[in-house]
Amino acid sequence: MFLKYIGWLFLAVAGAIAWGMLALHRGETISAAWLVLAAVGTYLLGYRFYSRFLANRVFGLNDRRATPAERLMNGRDFVPTSRWVLFGHHFAAIAGAGPLVGPVLAAQFGYLPGTIWLVFGVVLGGAVQDFIILFGSMRRDGKSLGQMAKEETGPATGLLAMVAVLSIMVILLAVLALVVVNALKDSPWGVFTILCTIPIAFLMGFWMKAWRPGRTLEASAIGVALLLLALVGGRYVAESPSLAPYFTASGLTIAYGIIGYGFIASVLPVWMLLCPRDYLSTFMKIGTILLLALGILFVLPPLKMPAVTQFIDGTGPVFAGKLFPFAFITIACGAISGFHALVASGTTPKMLTRESDARLIGYGGMLMESFVAIMALCAAALLDPGIYFAINSPLATLGGNANSAAEVIRGWGFTVTPQQIEGLAASVGEKTLLGRTGGAPSLAVGMAHIFSSAFGAGLMALWYHFAIMFEALFILTTVDTGTRVGRFMLQELAGHIWRPLGRTSWYPSTVLASALIVAGWGYFLVQGVLDPLGGINSLWPLFGISNQLLAAVALCVGTTILIKSGKARYAWVTLLPLAWLLAATLTAGWEKVFAEDPRLGFLAHAAAVGEQIAAGTMEAGRGARLIFNDRLDAAVTMVFMVVTVLVLLSSAREWLLILTRRKPAKAQESPFVETAYAG
Amino acid sequence: MRGSATWRRILSGIRRLAGMPDYTVYVEHLQRAHPDRSIPSERQFYEDFVRARYGDAPTRCC
Incomplete structure (x- = not known):
């Protein structure tokens, strides 16, 4: 009995020592090994003990109960799938640019706060959310989050959840597109490579549809090979004085390009562009992440970022606001990511072979995403802090050239020389890296550093552009699929008002709904590009708030499921993360709207711009637009907060009714059917 | 058929990573559960899948 646990005890001690090293270490650099050990040790313990408790005691997973994949098997979406294949599929569906960008931005507080939140947040919050929604959907024939909210709590909640999802989608697409714009502006190499992905996707699309039907792997292999060719070709284009100007574009031009692309991709048949892109980015994503993990474990780079920086007081240049x-x-x-609740209640629950597989896929899949985020954090923290801030601070703060930037950054207490800044840009094949906000470029520099240390030096520029391509590729895939999903949701909502608008096969309705969705995120994107502080400053917090509030909605639904299935005594497993999430996110939302510091509060910023106009230091037309955008951002934040509080209240009412026995505790699960599988 | 059974299973697993269901599994299912229905061609199967897959639910996160 004791011997069984001795290995786990050993792991717990090793993890504790690693946490101690991270927390107590001051000055000098520290090896990324400690960070990886602390994270992985905690994940393993969380998986072994907490997820087992959730699976057996709280949810009561039962392998004798047939899953939807078995009962409703149709060979297409309902298919029993081997757990490791499904794990990979689910992971590729949940992990995108989010876990790569967020930790890089949060590195302005130092590596420690981000690490603690990533590791403990996922074990106690994010993985629990994904697991319970996957479990709930699995017990309900693969129903979506919105449908579950509607059936368990009432139609009004279902509608609110749908509105929340749609608005989050708009903000998400805008901010992700902005990340791509900031990575590609004035970069002919990057622009050329990314442009090439469009004809490559077309070629793959026709290959799979017309020439060699269903031969997805063949087409994907060709696609990946051509993509690598385009990457190498990009260098030639960037170095050619006659070609480079054609592929050098300003941020605004690229933004309009992405908007046009998003619209066309959304109205074209899926097999032409969207489906091949999806394959390409799935395989690239899994491959690159494995490569990055290998690289980090092999190199174990020293982390140069301090554990905690002075910017926890809210004065940081990357984004405004205090640590809490x-x-x-x-x-x-x-x-924790609310968006996962949509994926965990989508294709994955329809493919589970056994109920107990939900533990590996729901809980384990999210741990894996958290590990990706830890790797991104390592890649940001291994840079010299001076370099990190040179890349991630807005150009307006840095004063526009390497000399002024070095001056400003030295003022913050980090040493960096103009030569270092310029030398780094040259080594990755770019004219400048200053003020490339959005996280992708600094992550790419970090990844290039790891890859070139692990797999041979001298290819820094190629690795940098490989990393940029990898990120832009799946961000643009999210833009495609997200616009399409948004369009379907809008059509469904509009169908309540006027029937024909709800018909997704009616072409005018499709074009109209697509245009509206694209206009929605396109507006926020252009606003971000024109923002003097770079846009990431205001848009990323807006995205974070919306995503966390969606997680709160998902945890409300999860709690309702628990209480309705007579497990009220275990409701703390969702109520605990819910309470923390609401405290942090509603505080953040409130500060973003009402804080008196114009760097932080939208309304205070609007007032400050008003004063600048009155004083004549800001042109009136431009000022009026900034004021309108500030008020719009404030209104959007308020809408998110109000919707969440309404969902919380209607859920809490339901909980009380059941707990006081005025309503029977009866969940809407599909009836039990004994499995036909042996063992 | 193409290659050995193991090789086919590996390829099918990789395809399913990207969400593409297996044609032979589908055909076996049809023959067993619905022997009265006609079996679609691989091309038809692929087209139906693509249409159903990118429908109204989000399949990708950020």
Whole structure:
């Protein structure tokens, strides 16, 4: 009995020592090994003990109960799938740019706050959310989050959840597109490579549809090979004085390009562009993340970022706001991400072979995403802090050139020389890296550093552009699929008002709904590009707040499921993360709207711009637009907060009714059917 | 058929990573559960899948 646990005890001690090293270490650099050990040790313990408790005691997973994949098997979406294949599929569906960007931005507080939140947030919050929603959906024939909210809590809640999802989608697409814009502006190499992905996707699409039907792997292999060719070709284009100007574009041009692309992709048949892109980015994503994990474990780079920086007081250049609450909304994906509730109640529950597989896929899949976020954090923290801030601070703060930037950054107490800044840009094949906010470029520099140390030096520029391509590839895939999903949701909502608008096969309705969705995120994107502080400053917190509030909605639904299935005594497993999430996110939302510091509060910023106009230091037309955008951002934040509080109240009412026995505790599960599988 | 059974299973697993269901599994299912229905061609199967897959629910996160 004791011997069985001795290995786990050993792991717990090793993890504790690693946490101690991280927390107590001051000055000098520290090896990433400690960070990886602390994280992985905690994940393993969380998986072994907490997820087992959830699976057996709280949810009562039962392998004698047939899953939807078995009962409703149709060979297409309902298919019993081997657990490791499904794990990979689910992981590829949940992990995207979110866990890569958030931790890089939050590194302005130092590596420690982000690490603590990522690791403990996921074990006690994010993985629990994914697991319970996957469990709930599995017991309900694979129903979506919105349908579960409607059936368990009432139609009004279902509608609110749907509105919340749609608005989050708009903000998400805008901010992700902005990350791509900031990585590609004035970068002919990057622009050329990314442009090439469009004809490559077309080629793959026709290959799979017309020439060699269903031969997805063949087409994907060709796609990946052409993509690598495009990457190498990009260098030639960037170095050619005659070609480079054609592929050098300003942020605004690229933004309009992405908006146009998003619209076309959303109205074209899926097999042409969207489906091949999806394959390409799935395989690239899994491959690159495995490569990154290998690289980090092999190199174990020293982390040069301090454990905690002075910017926890809210004066940081990357984004405004203090450690609490802003670390907890800047890092959403990787710790807890509401968006996963949509994926965990989508294709995955229809493919589970056994109920107990939900533990590995729901809980374990999210731990894996958290580990990706930890790797991103390592990649940001291994840079010299001076370099990190040179890349991630807005150009307006840095004063526009390497000399002024070095001056400003030295003022913050980090040493960096103009030569270092310029030398780094040259080594990755870019004219400048200053003020490339959004996280992707500094992550790419970190990844290039790891890859070139692990797999041979001298290819820094190629690795940098490989990393940029990898990120832009799946962000643009999210833009495609997200616009399409948003369009379907809008059509469904509009169908309540006028029937024909709800018909997704009616072409005018499709075009109209697509245009509206694209206009929605396109507006926020252009606003971000024109923002003097770079846009990430205001849009990323907005995204974080919306994603966390969606997680709160999902945890409300999860709690309702628990209480309705007579497990009220275990409701703390969802109520605990819910309470923390609401405290952090509602505080953040409130501060973003009402804080008196114009760097932080939208309304205070609007007032400050008003004063600048009155004083004549700001042109009136431009000022009026900034004021309108501030008020719009404030209104959107308020809407998110109100919707969440309404969902919370209607759920709490339901909980009380059941707990006081005025309503029977009866969950809407599908009836038990004995499995036909042996063993 | 193409290659050995093991190789086919590996390829099918990789395809399913990206969400693509297996044609032979589908055909076996049809023959067993619905022997009265006609079996679609691989091309038809692929087209139906693509249409159903990118429907109204989010399949990807951020």
